[in-house]
Amino acid sequence: MQMTPQEASLRSREICTLAPVMPVLxxxxxxxxxxLAEALISGGLPALEVTLRTPAALEAIRDMAQVPGCVVGAGTLITPDDAVAAKEAGAEFGVSPGATDxxxxxxxxxxxxxxxxxATASEAMRLLSRGYRMQKFFPAEASGGAPALKAIGAPLPQISFCPTGGIxxxxxxxxxxxxxxxCxxxxxxxxxxxxxxxxxTAIRALARAAAQLPA
Incomplete structure (x- = not known):
């Protein structure tokens, strides 16, 4: 089923509001x-990003998609084929380090x-012009960290972010x-x-601490 950028952005924001932190796995x-999914969910973090950086990633997404309460997404989407494979594996959303048409x-x-x-105001504006109001700020720390993201937000308050990279x-x-x-x-x-x-048990404890962070 096709999805407009506005619909996609709204759903991405809904997923990002599930917890203050999204584990990048x-x-x-x-x-x-x-x-792993069960430990993270029981700790209060239901939205999980599985990066497509290992041969096991797609199978992991398939398994996590079967865990009750898990909202699993695929990270490091680069190509259209990545997106199709992620969707077929059961990913409910995708995450990309950048964006191509x-x-x-x-x-x-x-x-x-x-x-x-x-990572820049120009990139954020280009995505906004297409309809994406929910974006990933990446690589966050290497791009200036929280001060840089705050500065971008001043002229572009209509865009929300999930910073990732060095957090x-x-x-x-x-x-x-x-x-x-x-988040x-x-x-x-x-x-x-x-x-x-x-x-x-240790991972559940880390998840619980992250889930309790003020957002």
Whole structure:
């Protein structure tokens, strides 16, 4: 089912409002996907971004899509083929580090809400002109951090962001305090060593702490 940019942006915003932090996950073994999703959801973080950076990513999305309460999305969408594969695997939304017309066209055509990336005012304005009011600010820290995002928000208050890239427990609140930030994406909630060890209790605790952050 086709989706307009406005519809896609509205759905992306709804997903971003589910919790103050969206875990950004790099999953190397699909067997960990189900238990990982359950730990994060029970900790209060239902919206999960699985990056398409490993061979196990699509299978992990398939498994997570079956977990009750999980809103799983596919990150690192680069090409139209990525979008189609993510949708077929069960992703409810997509996330991209940037945006191309080909990717935007494909996501709209197949009805996959996209959170497109922007790092400058010009990029944000271009997406806004197409109808995308909910965007990803990436790479957040390398692009000037919270001060840069605050500055972009002054002339462009109609755009909301999910900053991602270099977000840590030490700087996340500075982003969440901004008027133009809905949530922040972070990988610290599911560090690889805890996932590899299957330490779901520790991951649940990290998720719970993130879910309680003031937004």
């Amino acid at each position: 790099v999953i190397r073994e699909s067997a960990a996907a189900g238990p 080909a990717l935007l066209d494909a996501c709209e055509e197949i009805g996959l809400p996209l959170l497109p990336g922007a 840590t427990p030490g700087n996340v609140q500075g982003y969440l305090d901004l008027a133009n930030v809905v 922040a994406g972070g990988s610290w909630i599911a560090p690889q060593e805890l996932v590899s060890a299957g330490d779901w």
